[in-house]
Amino acid sequence: MDEELIERIKRGDPEAAEGLRQRFGALIRYIVEAILPDPRDAEECVNDVYLKLLSAGRTLDPARPLKPFAAAVARNAAVSRARRKRGEETELDESLPGGSTPEEELLRRERAESLKRALNTLSVSDRRLLYRKYYYCQSTAQIAAELGTTERAVEGKLYRLKRRLRELMGGEDDG
Amino acid sequence: MDDRMDELFGELTPEPQDLEVDPWRRPVRLILWGILLTTVTLNFLNLDMLLPGVGFILMCLGFRPLRRENGGFRACWVLSVLRLILALAADMAAATPFDGGSLAIYFYLPGAILQLAQLFALRAGLAGVFDRAGAERRLSSVNRLIVMQILVALLGLMNVGSMGILGLALLILYVGIVVNLFKLPKALGDTGYALRNAPVRLGDLPAAIVGLLTFALLVVGAYFAGIALSVPASEAYAPGEYPALAERLPAEAAELLTPEEAALFEDAVEIQYTFREPETMPDGTKIELCTAVAELPGQRLLILHYFRYLEGGPRYGDGFDCWQSTQLTRAIRPDTGSPQPTGALVYEQKGETRRAPLWELQGGYAVTHGILLDDAGDRVSGNVYAPRDAEHVRGYVLYLVRAQKDTTLIYNCCMNFLHTGFLDTFRRGTPTEILRSGSADSHWKIIHLTDFASFGEASAEGGSFTVTG
Numbered sequence: 001m002d003e004e005l006i007e008r009i010k011r012g013d014p015e016a017a018e019g020l021r022q023r024f025g026a027l028i029r030y031i032v033e034a035i036l037p038d039p040r041d042a043e044e045c046v047n048d049v050y051l052k053l054l055s056a057g058r059t060l061d062p063a064r065p066l067k068p069f070a071a072a073v074a075r076n077a078a079v080s081r082a083r084r085k086r087g088e089e090t091e092l093d094e095s096l097p098g099g100s101t102p103e104e105e106l107l108r109r110e111r112a113e114s115l116k117r118a119l120n121t122l123s124v125s126d127r128r129l130l131y132r133k134y135y136y137c138q139s140t141a142q143i144a145a146e147l148g149t150t151e152r153a154v155e156g157k158l159y160r161l162k163r164r165l166r167e168l169m170g171g172e173d174d175g
Numbered sequence: 176m177d178d179r180m181d182e183l184f185g186e187l188t189p190e191p192q193d194l195e196v197d198p199w200r201r202p203v204r205l206i207l208w209g210i211l212l213t214t215v216t217l218n219f220l221n222l223d224m225l226l227p228g229v230g231f232i233l234m235c236l237g238f239r240p241l242r243r244e245n246g247g248f249r250a251c252w253v254l255s256v257l258r259l260i261l262a263l264a265a266d267m268a269a270a271t272p273f274d275g276g277s278l279a280i281y282f283y284l285p286g287a288i289l290q291l292a293q294l295f296a297l298r299a300g301l302a303g304v305f306d307r308a309g310a311e312r313r314l315s316s317v318n319r320l321i322v323m324q325i326l327v328a329l330l331g332l333m334n335v336g337s338m339g340i341l342g343l344a345l346l347i348l349y350v351g352i353v354v355n356l357f358k359l360p361k362a363l364g365d366t367g368y369a370l371r372n373a374p375v376r377l378g379d380l381p382a383a384i385v386g387l388l389t390f391a392l393l394v395v396g397a398y399f400a401g402i403a404l405s406v407p408a409s410e411a412y413a414p415g416e417y418p419a420l421a422e423r424l425p426a427e428a429a430e431l432l433t434p435e436e437a438a439l440f441e442d443a444v445e446i447q448y449t450f451r452e453p454e455t456m457p458d459g460t461k462i463e464l465c466t467a468v469a470e471l472p473g474q475r476l477l478i479l480h481y482f483r484y485l486e487g488g489p490r491y492g493d494g495f496d497c498w499q500s501t502q503l504t505r506a507i508r509p510d511t512g513s514p515q516p517t518g519a520l521v522y523e524q525k526g527e528t529r530r531a532p533l534w535e536l537q538g539g540y541a542v543t544h545g546i547l548l549d550d551a552g553d554r555v556s557g558n559v560y561a562p563r564d565a566e567h568v569r570g571y572v573l574y575l576v577r578a579q580k581d582t583t584l585i586y587n588c589c590m591n592f593l594h595t596g597f598l599d600t601f602r603r604g605t606p607t608e609i610l611r612s613g614s615a616d617s618h619w620k621i622i623h624l625t626d627f628a629s630f631g632e633a634s635a636e637g638g639s640f641t642v643t644g
Contacts, residue, residue, distance in 0.1 A: 026365050027194070029308075068188045076185065112186035124192060131193050134184035145240040145372030146198045148205075148379030162180065 002066040009054055010062075020053055024070040031071060034138045035078035045081050049074045075135060082137075118168035126161055133158055198372070199363040202237045205379070206297070207356050209234030209255070213262075213290075214324070214349070224266050224394070231259040232386040234293075236379050243373040245307075247300025254293040261286055263390055270398040287328040294321045304363060313362040316355035323349060398491070412521050412530035424448060424467055428481035431521055431571050439477055439573075443469035453485050456594045460487030466588050476576050480590045482559075483569030488522075489594070494534075494558040496591040497572065516555045518572035522565035529565075534558040538574060 005023060008016040028049050029042070036042040052073050060069065119127050129147075132138045140158075144151045212230025216223050234255040242252035265282040298317045305312045327345070377385070414430035417437045421429045423446045429437070440446065448467035455461045463485055469477040480497055518533040536557035561568045 030196075030198070065191055067191050067194060071194050072188055079181075079185065108186055111183060115183050116187055119187075127193050128196055131184070131189055132196055134180040135187065135189060136196070137181065141374055142198075142372055145374060146196070146201065148201055148236065148240065148375070150375055150378050153378055 002064075003062040006060050006062040006066060009060075017050055017054060020050055020070075024053075024067065024074075027067070027071060028074040031074040031136050032078045034136055034142060035075070035082050041081060041085070042078075045078050046074075048081075049077050052077060071135075075137070079137060114169050115165070118165050121168060122161070122164070126157075129154070129157060130161055130165075197360065197364045200360040201379075202240050203360040203363060204357070205233045205237030206251075207237075207353070207359065209237055210320070210356070211353055213258075214327075224269075227262055228266070228390045229387065231255065231262050232383055232390070235259055235386070236382060239375055239382075240372050241300065245300055245303035247296050247298070247303050250296035251293055251300055254289055254296060258286065258289050258293065259386075261289065263393060266390075266394045267397040270394050283331065287331065291321070291324055291328065294324055301359070301363070310365070313359075316352055316359065319352045320356065323352060409524075409529040409531035412528040424479070425450075425465055425481065427483070427569070428465060428467065428479060428571055431481070431519060431569070432573070433517075433519075436517055436573055439471075439575075440469055442471050443477065444472065445470045448479075456487075458487065458594075460594055461485040462592060462594060464590055464592060466590060468588055471575070474577055477573070478576060478588050479571060479573045480588075481569070481571045482590075482592060484567075488563075488565055488568045489559045489561050491560060492558075492593065493560070494593050495556065495572065496593075497555040497574070498589055516557075516572055516574035518557060518570060520559060520561055520568065520570035522561045522568040524562060524565050531561070533570060533572060534560050536572065 002023075005016065005019050008019060013019075025046075028046055032045045032049065033039075033042045036045055049070075053070060056069075056073065060066065119130065122130070129143065132143050132146075133140070140151045140154050144154045147154070209230045209232075212226045212233065215226070217226060235252070238248060238252040238255050241248040243249070261282060265286070268282070294317065298314055298321065301314055301317060302312055305314075323345070375382075415432050415434065415437060417429050417432070420432075420437050420440055423440070423443070425448060428448075446467060446469040448465060451464045451466075453461050453463040461484070463483050465481040467479040467481070469479075471477055478497070480495070482495070516536055516538045518536050520531045520533055522529055522531075534557065536555075538555045555572060555574050557572060559568075559570060
């Protein structure tokens with residue numbers, strides 16, 4: 001399904017945007033609305049995400065799933081917009097992770113690889129909890145309510161998971 | 176630390192399975208399981224009480240995080256709490272010696288109204304979400320469930336007991352609707368609409384445990400409170416001495432009768448009696464039953480059911496239900512010109528022999544619902560209760576019946592005797608309450624006594640009831 005959609009994007013098919021909306025609209029809105037509480041901001045951001053996906057889609061590999069990429073674009077677009085709103089000038093590259101110098105880029109990649117290895121040792125539910133908090137930037141209240149637990153329980157769990165991640169990453173992320 | 180984590184995670188490309196976060200799945204599944212457990216009734220192992228209890232708690236938990244989403248879900252949350260309270264009150268009432276059978280009627284109607292109101296509120300809540308998300312309303316399964324519930328509520332109000340094929344068809348239809356309902360979380364997830372979650376102070380699991388424990392404690396508390404409330408007053412007992420009667424009836428049964436009751440046998444044309452082999456119940460209690468039938472002039476039968484606990488004693492919820500069978504119909508009616516059924520319980524307590532009345536002994540029309548056919552007719556029913564330290568518990572019930580037609584053929588005289596355990600057959604009401612409420616017999620542990628085959632055929636000539644069996 002992704003393969004066909006990517007091909008349509010690459011061809012510049014005008015129906016590709018609708019295809020994206022049907023396939024990832026729910027996920028994009030879910031991610032964006034958690035980071036941008038203002039509905040107008042969220043709506044604009046969602047539209048930006050579709051544009052970015054349509055433009056970036058031409059560089060995508062049809063053999064790879066599109067969902068993680070769509071989620072990354074949505075997340076980064078929403079975080080950038082939120083930061084701009086807070087007056088922070090730093091803007092994320094909303095389609096690809098990146099850095100200003102090759103050394104920094106390399107360092108970031110290494111840290112990301114280390115984090116990914118550490119995450120892979122955790123259970124799926126623990127990984128999802130961390131992704132909710134630090135990837136989707138969901139509030140503790142939202143996570144707690146969606147998981148049917150209390151904010152305090154979520155905070156406690158996150159605290160333990162962060163400590164575990166730190167151990168797994170050799171203490172490099174000492175916060 | 177959190178900012179650093181945000182940055183680090185921002186570098187990652189998540190695996191697809193890590194992206195499977197759906198705000199609707201958990202609450203909606205809790206709600207649907209709640210709906211399922213509260214609408215399906217299984218009349219064994221007390222599941223008719225336990226499953227709805229769990230179901231109402233699940234519904235409360237499911238609607239809890241949704242209550243700030245929109246008015247529909249808010250109403251659902253309130254209604255689920257009200258339904259939980261109502262169910263708790265109904266189960267507590269059923270565990271007490273109050274008239275649970277009659278009370279059940281009072282609980283049924285508000286329960287049905289609240290249930291329907293909740294389904295309409297659920298529909299409104301879901302419609303609100305689809306509308307806000309700008310998505311197509313996918314409410315067909317909820318609509319079908321509403322129609323189904325209206326139908327079931329109407330059938331309930333009409334007191335339709337066993338529905339045979341119709342019941343089976345409704346069950347299949349219901350399963351189909353529920354299977355469709357379980358597609359709701361995905362339909363909601365597809366809207367991409369993020370919930371406005373309400374905070375919770377207690378997680379789902381601890382809340383469920385607290386809820387269940389509270390439910391169980393209150394109902395069990397009511398059960399034991401019921402025992403304290405229901406002790407019938409006893410008096411000193413002296414065995415009756417009826418030498419003539421003792422030759423025609425089992426001596427241990429005859430000595431329990433009062434002089435007035437013994438006098439009823441004086442005109443008997445014939446008396447027959449049979450003992451049933453003692454029955455051992457799952458908790459080790461052993462019970463023996465004996466039925467004696469005396470033919471009296473005027474096409475009347477005097478029926479005496481004698482019972483005794485050979486091992487163990489009665490518990491709260493023990494009782495009996497007596498009737499006579501003819502060919503397919505109940506052509507025998509309690510003799511309206513005669514006194515009401517009489518009976519007593521006799522037991523030893525602290526070295527004394529005591530006599531206590533049978534609790535709520537009564538005759539009257541009753542309907543019980545079987546799996547395939549309802550069983551309606553005139554019955555004599557009562558409850559058996561003795562103090563915990565009572566020993567050698569025995570008792571009897573005595574009543575008159577009159578044949579409606581000269582050619583009535585009695586096939587048997589039955590006594591369903593109930594002995595209940597505590598946890599395996601937790602009682603919901605006393606036997607007489609159960610009979611009057613028309614609830615299923617499957618709550619009962621029954622000793623079915625059918626001792627008199629082809630007892631007699633009425634003779635029009637002599638105006639008496641001639642025994643032929």
